[in-house]
Amino acid sequence: MATLNNIQSVRMCNNFLLSMLSEDDYRNLLPRLELVHLSLRDVLAQKNTRIGYIYFPCTAVLSVLSYMADGSAIEISAVGNEGFTGMEILINSTHSVETVICQVEGSSLRMRVSDFKAAITGNTSLRLITERYAHAYMNQMAQSIVCNRLHTLEQRFARRLLVTHDRVDGNAFYLTQEFLAGMLGVCRPSVSVVANEFQERGLIQYSRGHLRILDRARLEQTACECSNRLIHSRCESAYYPQPLDRVQNKKMDLVS
Template sequence: MSVPQLPFDAALSQNQLLAVLPREAWERLRPHLEVVELGLGQVLYEPGRTMSHVYFPHTAIVSLLYVLEDGACAEIAVVGYEGLVGVALFMGGDSTPSRAVVQSAGQAVRLPARVLREEFDAAGAVMHLLLRYTQALITQMAQTAVCNRHHTLEQQLCRWLLLSLDRLHGNELVMTQELIANMLGVRREGVTQAAGRLQHAGLIRYSRGHITVLDRAGLEAQVCECYGVVKQECDRLLPPRIAS
């Protein structure tokens, strides 16, 4: 099946990084960009394997997971329309110890690794933009580690829901409790109890793998400081979203 052609205006309105590319950089990258559909649970890369492409999500959300030797895993960061998947490609390595898995199905634009690396090595505006995004991503990873160590599971779930919600166009996530447990690196029973408390408080509605956020302000009132730190740093470092 052929990949649909990416309209210029659509690309500008979907991914924050692509949206602010200088015209000359866009013209160099445009012939190599392609739209791809990302399915729920699809693995974009595995630990230690060479990555052939970088992905700029549009409507998809991708989780970066660290996988232990026994197969257990935990989410270290989440990427949506604000960023890209594959920072190792321009930071001096061709692989990472993490796994990238599609958390919410949707579209992304992908670009061959070689093309992005050449643009980055030119040391222009694109390099500075990608470095700012990398700083925001590192902040999210560091704050996730702190949150998992010091805050309650309910607070972690609130943080996870809000970060995911920030990267969606609506207020509904398609995600089973088992997958959430894998993302947070906890037992499913713990997620069931935490989600039940949030639902009892009228903040979310959970049914058959669908989580609907009913009261975002309520979630923000319950979440720990970690969410605010990550959001503030993203807002400071990254360009604002251009409405589609």
């Protein structure tokens, strides 16, 4: 995990949640934020261990995993540039409920838990936005649990690709079959069969972990009703009080 800290770099990091802060709160937060580069499989929080940092992903995508006693795991949620990790702190907990790892490498802002607690003390815009996001996150997690129980592997595979696609720049990203199998709670050969089928149908291009979305529209048709596009739009309406184009304009004003 590489540290890339300077205030100008922090200002340029595109986390939508932080973009919604009032200008005063955002400027006051800048000295407490650190820009880091997250690599694939970096462990940011481990189940039942003390949380050290709050992460606000920019280009990185994170997976929240629930582990069983035998070591098997399944993904229960994903966090990208729409959110943050460590929401347990909002309810005065000090330990992580689940394990959080980096799924797609990239940049993220982070701050120490002590600084985050200080920043959400009182009726601050950071507290308001993070509480709204926590509500949206719980909706997403509940939907993921239902999806894992009721829908086919093909539907869940398509939805999982959409989850990542919504959170990265462009149509290409790195996601191995082994990693996908772990997130979906199935064996790797099952993922290989579905991936080959999707390639034959012209939905994706996939080789040695390098995946490219070729036909987003047909991928959405293949996915179940839990498709992340629907979930993401619901999440946005839950905690963004203004359109995203205004968020971007505000962020550019802060950079200048």
